[in-house]
Amino acid sequence: MMQIDSVIQHAEQHCKQRGVRLTTKRKQVLSALVQSNKALSAYDLIEHCKELFDQSIPAMSIYRILEFLETEHLVHKLSLANKYVACAHICCSHGHGVPQFLICGKCNKVKEITIPASTIDELKQNAQQAGFTLVSQQLEMNCVCDDCLKDAA
CATH class of the missing domain: 1.10.10.10 (Winged helix-like DNA-binding domain superfamily/Winged helix DNA-binding domain)
Structure with a gap:
């Protein structure tokens, strides 16, 4: 924290x-x-x-x-x-990759991780091939955190 x-x-x-x-x-x-x-x-x-x-x-x-x-x-x-x-990187003075957020759908806990820019470039290309333009590079994934998974077991 x-x-x-x-x-x-x-x-x-x-x-x-x-x-x-x-x-x-x-x-x-x-x-x-x-x-x-x-x-x-x-x-x-x-x-x-x-x-x-x-x-x-x-x-x-x-x-x-x-x-x-x-x-x-x-x-x-x-x-x-x-x-x-x-932002998880407020205290950093160097650049980071593209933010990706893992969001627990049960408790709303969030973990910010970074993914390589090359992954976003590939997603942009795939979107363009499908006739779409990527407007935001931010990725959000609906997940279940380990704590909620343990509670459910």
Whole structure:
């Protein structure tokens, strides 16, 4: 699990270098995502911010904050689950491959892994041959985590 203080510090530095601010509420939302080991919806984040920071943040503000954090590559929106996760690579200073998300359909736990760009290139070619254009390189896979699998046994 990521160290929250370290993540926030790196995120602040990232934002400062890009000429934008990581406000207190943006930090709170990012912290809530980092502390969670699963994907959270905007409404989950409203509850988390109430519990963790005693802050009541309106839904529209949460959505604007998430949009900012996504634009700054600090969080990822998972279309499959319509939820958000903190980027696993906030503290890294080097480039990574294409993100792929393994999402547990039972408990919403998410694991971000990277796949080689060559795999995406192959997928793009296959899509083009089928008459489609790949719009997003982000891959999301509906899975069951080992913990949920054990619980089901």
